[in-house]
Amino acid sequence: MTPxxxxxxxxxxxxxxxxxxxxxxxxxxxxxxxxxxxxxxLFLPLVFVFVQAFAKGxxxxxxxxxxxxxxxxxxxxxxxxxxxxxxxxxxxxxxAWAIAKFDFPGKNVLLTLIDLPFSVSPVISxxxxxxxxxxxxxxxLYLSADNPKFPWLQNFLVEHDFxxxxxxxxxxxxxxxxxxxxxxxxxxxxxHAQGRSEEEAAxxxxxxxxxxxxxxxxxxxxxxxxxxxxxxxxxxxxxFGAVSVVSGKIRGQTNTIPLHIEALYDDYNFxxxxxxxxxxxxxxxxxLGLKTWVEHKNAQLNEPEKLP
Amino acid sequence: xxxxxSRPKKIRVLPGFKLTLGFTLFYLGxxxxxxxxxxxxxxxxxxxxxxxxxxxxxxxxxSYKLTFGASFFAALVNVVFGLIVAWVLVRYExxxxxxxxxxxxxxxxxPTAVAxxxxxxxxxxxxxxxQMLAPLGIxxxxxxxxxxxxxxxxxxxxIVRTVQPILEDLDPELEEAASSLGANRWQIFxxxxxxxxxxxxxxxxxxxxxxxxxxxxxxxxxxxxxxMKTQITPVIIMGELDMFDYAKATAIxxxxxxxxxxxxxxxxxxxxxxxxxxxxNLA
Numbered sequence: 001m002t003p004x005x006x007x008x009x010x011x012x013x014x015x016x017x018x019x020x021x022x023x024x025x026x027x028x029x030x031x032x033x034x035x036x037x038x039x040x041x042l043f044l045p046l047v048f049v050f051v052q053a054f055a056k057g058x059x060x061x062x063x064x065x066x067x068x069x070x071x072x073x074x075x076x077x078x079x080x081x082x083x084x085x086x087x088x089x090x091x092x093x094x095x096a097w098a099i100a101k102f103d104f105p106g107k108n109v110l111l112t113l114i115d116l117p118f119s120v121s122p123v124i125s126x127x128x129x130x131x132x133x134x135x136x137x138x139x140x141l142y143l144s145a146d147n148p149k150f151p152w153l154q155n156f157l158v159e160h161d162f163x164x165x166x167x168x169x170x171x172x173x174x175x176x177x178x179x180x181x182x183x184x185x186x187x188x189x190x191x192h193a194q195g196r197s198e199e200e201a202a203x204x205x206x207x208x209x210x211x212x213x214x215x216x217x218x219x220x221x222x223x224x225x226x227x228x229x230x231x232x233x234x235x236x237x238x239x240f241g242a243v244s245v246v247s248g249k250i251r252g253q254t255n256t257i258p259l260h261i262e263a264l265y266d267d268y269n270f271x272x273x274x275x276x277x278x279x280x281x282x283x284x285x286x287x288l289g290l291k292t293w294v295e296h297k298n299a300q301l302n303e304p305e306k307l308p
Numbered sequence: 309x310x311x312x313x314s315r316p317k318k319i320r321v322l323p324g325f326k327l328t329l330g331f332t333l334f335y336l337g338x339x340x341x342x343x344x345x346x347x348x349x350x351x352x353x354x355x356x357x358x359x360x361x362x363x364x365x366x367x368x369x370x371s372y373k374l375t376f377g378a379s380f381f382a383a384l385v386n387v388v389f390g391l392i393v394a395w396v397l398v399r400y401e402x403x404x405x406x407x408x409x410x411x412x413x414x415x416x417x418x419p420t421a422v423a424x425x426x427x428x429x430x431x432x433x434x435x436x437x438x439q440m441l442a443p444l445g446i447x448x449x450x451x452x453x454x455x456x457x458x459x460x461x462x463x464x465x466x467i468v469r470t471v472q473p474i475l476e477d478l479d480p481e482l483e484e485a486a487s488s489l490g491a492n493r494w495q496i497f498x499x500x501x502x503x504x505x506x507x508x509x510x511x512x513x514x515x516x517x518x519x520x521x522x523x524x525x526x527x528x529x530x531x532x533x534x535x536m537k538t539q540i541t542p543v544i545i546m547g548e549l550d551m552f553d554y555a556k557a558t559a560i561x562x563x564x565x566x567x568x569x570x571x572x573x574x575x576x577x578x579x580x581x582x583x584x585x586x587x588x589n590l591a
Binding site: 035124131 | 320321322323324325327328329331332333335336339340341342343344346347349350389392393395396397399400402406408409410411412413414415416417418419420421422423424425426427429430436437460461464493518521522523524525529541542545546549552554557558561564565568569571572576
């Protein structure tokens with residue numbers, strides 16, 4: 001057989017047209033169905049939030065946001081996120097370092113346990129802290145015990161009115177729980193894929209452990225880390241179910257932004273509820289924008305490695 | 309050479325294993341495992357008949373039916389439309405595709421309370437969508453359909469984001485081969501593409517279903533929480549908590565946790581299967 005016969009191909013576009021695509025009418029239909037479905041379920045609600053938020057004019061909008069209860073809710077949400085996100089960030093880096101760079105038995109079990117908070121209903125995430133720290137929980141039983149183990153500790157806690165549930169610490173704990181896996185689950189596959197050869201090379205060349213981490217590992221994982229932090233922060237600021245169990249919903253004191261939205265909605269102040277909700281909807285849009293940008297950056301970072 | 313040194317100890321070049329693993333286990337125990345253990349501790353204060361009576365009370369049973377049913381159908385609808393969305397995003401070009409792609413994650417990013425009040429207002433009798441459905445005799449707000457709508461909203465990204473990467477990596481040669489052997493486009497889709505997407509679709513379905521079971525914020529506003537009719541299981545737990553009946557709330561929470569953990573196990577097996585399936589395709 002001649003070489004020409006074995007290398008004969010149909011022109012590429014001909015093959016392409018018939019085998020890997022649909023007739024134009026089907027294409028248009030599918031695109032139409034997808035867009036109608038997404039418009040109804042995603043775009044319409046998004047537009048609706050902003051339209052409703054300004055339904056009573058821009059004056060009412062800013063009046064709602066300047067309300068002391070709203071300001072206190074914003075402050076509490078920022079505080080909870082400012083504690084929860086860095087803690088889970090440190091945890092995520094530690095967990096990823098241990099799991100991705102070393103081999104040890106029980107790794108898969110550990111991975112599953114780290115993912116646990118994602119499969120627990122938000123209401124239950126709040127409930128577990130009530131059971132530990134609530135009046136009928138371990139802490140409550142200890143505080144009301146007649147013969148406690150460390151009487152000085154009980155005295156100290158009672159004297160200082162130590163409260164976790166229906167107070168700020170409970171809100172922070174519940175926020176930490178629901179955002180627990182975000183950073184770790186972004187970093188573990190990333191660091192696993194990068195392997196340990198670069199770090200080992202740095203060590204052999206005399207770098208200390210910290211130098212290796214700051215100069216080799218961190219630049220490699222920075223986009224993944226940022227991605228995890230963005231997702232973690234969005235959830236931390238928006239958490240509703242878990243926080244609503246532990247907060248006690250005292251206006252101006254233990255209401256976060258989502259709880260303040262619920263309070264306004266229950267008061268039939270719909271425009272007010274949507275005005276505050278527009279803050280979180282805006283945060284969601286910023287999150288999606290950053291996420292897309294980081295994904296783009298990450299693709300750029302990985303491209304040169306794929307080329308050769 | 310002494311006997312002890314004959315088995316070489318594995319040398320770790322990288323430092324920090326004990327420190328990082330130690331902190332990981334400590335933090336995991338403190339934040340997740342000990343508090344979760346409290347659920348089982350609290351349940352043990354109930355006797356077995358008390359526990360059984362609590363988890364089988366009529367309002368709870370009605371809530372299980374609603375939660376499971378609505379979650380199941382929402383995940384099912386998302387499998388169909390999620391596949392279409394993923395397909396369109398991977399295979400076709402159209403105006404605004406990048407924005408659409410980014411917005412698919414909106415249900416992940418939008419806080420559930422915001423989604424909840426928005427859907428409730430949109431589908432109320434005077435809302436933009438509700439007033440169009442009212443003449444048709446369809447009532448969404450304060451009905452079980454409302455629960456279904458909220459859970460569909462929540463579940464969409466799970467299917468799209470599990471199917472999308474698999475669809476992107478599909479080898480076009482397989483479709484070309486099927487075509488050259490005489491298959492038409494529909495046959496290729498059903499016999500070649502769909503079987504390869506099946507594990508991903510099933511994983512996406514399971515993820516969306518698992519998320520829907522525990523969902524709270526986006527459902528409660530549109531559902532209206534009418535006992536025996538539109539109360540989902542997390543609302544039942546919340547109701548017991550409001551009455552400070554922690555033992556009852558915990559008993560129902562145990563039911564949910566057991567189901568969630570079983571699903572988590574199933575999803576892990578599915579994902580392992582998906583990965584194996586894909587590597588076999590590549591080989």
